[in-house]
Amino acid sequence: MYNLKVVIIGAGIGGLTAGIALRQAGYEVEIYDRVKELRPAGAGISLWSNGVKVLNRLGLGEKMAAIGGLMDRMQYLTLKGDVLSDIDLHPLVEEVGQRPYPVARTDLQQMLLEAYPGEVKLEHKCIAVEQDENSVTAIFENGHRTTGDLLIAADGVRSLLRTYVLGQEVQPNYGHYVNWNGLVPASEDLAAKNSWVIFVGEHKRASMMPVAGDRFYFFFDVPLPKGTVSSPENYRAELTEHFQGWAQPVQNLIQRLDPYKTNRLEIHDVGPIDRMVRGRVALLGDAAHATCPDLGQGGCQAMEDGLVLTQYLLTTNISMEYALKRYEADRKERTSAVVEKARKRAEMIHGKEPEITQKWYQQLAQEEPADVRGAIAKVILAGPLR
Numbered sequence: 001m002y003n004l005k006v007v008i009i010g011a012g013i014g015g016l017t018a019g020i021a022l023r024q025a026g027y028e029v030e031i032y033d034r035v036k037e038l039r040p041a042g043a044g045i046s047l048w049s050n051g052v053k054v055l056n057r058l059g060l061g062e063k064m065a066a067i068g069g070l071m072d073r074m075q076y077l078t079l080k081g082d083v084l085s086d087i088d089l090h091p092l093v094e095e096v097g098q099r100p101y102p103v104a105r106t107d108l109q110q111m112l113l114e115a116y117p118g119e120v121k122l123e124h125k126c127i128a129v130e131q132d133e134n135s136v137t138a139i140f141e142n143g144h145r146t147t148g149d150l151l152i153a154a155d156g157v158r159s160l161l162r163t164y165v166l167g168q169e170v171q172p173n174y175g176h177y178v179n180w181n182g183l184v185p186a187s188e189d190l191a192a193k194n195s196w197v198i199f200v201g202e203h204k205r206a207s208m209m210p211v212a213g214d215r216f217y218f219f220f221d222v223p224l225p226k227g228t229v230s231s232p233e234n235y236r237a238e239l240t241e242h243f244q245g246w247a248q249p250v251q252n253l254i255q256r257l258d259p260y261k262t263n264r265l266e267i268h269d270v271g272p273i274d275r276m277v278r279g280r281v282a283l284l285g286d287a288a289h290a291t292c293p294d295l296g297q298g299g300c301q302a303m304e305d306g307l308v309l310t311q312y313l314l315t316t317n318i319s320m321e322y323a324l325k326r327y328e329a330d331r332k333e334r335t336s337a338v339v340e341k342a343r344k345r346a347e348m349i350h351g352k353e354p355e356i357t358q359k360w361y362q363q364l365a366q367e368e369p370a371d372v373r374g375a376i377a378k379v380i381l382a383g384p385l386r
């Protein structure tokens with residue numbers, strides 16, 4: 001397709017990646033976000049090799065490598081600190097053709113913003129869309145309107161435009177656990193600087209992984225009912241109580257984190273949903289398929305969406321409708337499988353059925369590293385870039 005104008009609502013990982021891909025394809029792009037200042041939600045993110053490959057394709061591989069942490073091993077430990085499994089990730093990298101990179105979200109966002117050759121229009125909250133046979137118009141709360149050929153709704157887990165595309169409201173599902181995350185200076189008394197460590201027990205997790213700048217991205221997960229509230233001055237006490245009796249590195253981490261720079265959130269996912277496209281409006285990223293972070297794939301899927309959509313637009317000359325139909329078919333299949341797999345994993349990790357979680361703890365000690373790597377490679381290699 002030639003000479004398209006694409007309007008993107010949302011400048012998260014999904015909207016920005018799509019914007020970069022579409023601009024590189026020669027399309028006119030406008031990106032809008034409702035916020036006054038773009039700040040990433042969360043401290044870090046682990047980009048598995050399928051996400052990194054999208055960035056490679058967009059010419060950002062070297063920049064990604066500069067901000068990514070070097071994660072050579074993956075280690076599961078009991079809450080007391082006994083090693084359950086220690087997995088060398090090099091064979092995985094050999095198999096899938098690209099390293100995974102844990103990364104600080106501010107670094108990733110900065111890189112994407114620098115790579116997008118335009119300006120993101122802030123303080124533009126999209127409140128409605130209108131479309132006819134020839135065009136689509138986004139309408140903003142501040143009275144602005146913009147018309148294009150295609151509108152990408154990358155407006156996140158609480159997407160307003162998802163309701164428009166589906167014709168009904170689909171509420172995010174609560175994943176039944178709370179996540180705290182942040183960054184701390186890397187230190188050997190927390191974890192080895194080349195390892196992703198995950199302490200597991202009591203249906204909870206405490207984890208650290210290296211990111212650039214000699215820092216660890218950390219997170220804690222605790223199953224809790226929906227609606228618990230807290231504030232930064234309570235985070236340390238809260239975590240101390242939840243992780244009482246856990247290994248020394250976990251205690252060190254709780255003491256060392258800055259509660260005022262720590263995020264606390266309830267985890268939600270979305271879908272699988274029936275459709276991703278209505279006419280000239282296409283859902284992308286969390287708006288269509290927010291995913292429990294238990295596979296580390298939500299952001300990677302948003303990146304894949306942007307690339308696949310751009311490729312279909314570029315490679316067909318029949319109609320945009322054709323490209324969108326192919327996009328929807330491909331991405332619905334891929335992302336539904338990931339959402340469901342991640343939800344199942346979240347339930348297993350966080351004790352939905354306690355005996356299954358116990359079995360998983362035992363399995364971790366017995367599993368062959370090759371099997372663990374194989375399972376990760378399968379998810380990566382089911383993506384569009386093999």
Ligand code: FAD
Binds near residue numbers: 042125290299
């Ligand atoms: P978002 O990043 O939510 O962006 C949506 C944007 O739309 C926002 O900027 C918002 O301001 C804007 N917006 C919303 N409504 C409007 C409107 N009406 N008008 C204008 N703008 C609007 N993924 C991984 O791949 N690996 C991981 O390790 C990983 N870890 C995670 C850990 C946690 C704790 C969580 C919560 C998620 C994790 N994810 C991970 C998932 C990943 O963060 C998301 O999938 C990804 O950020 C989604 O990007 P997005 O662009 O679709 O949405």
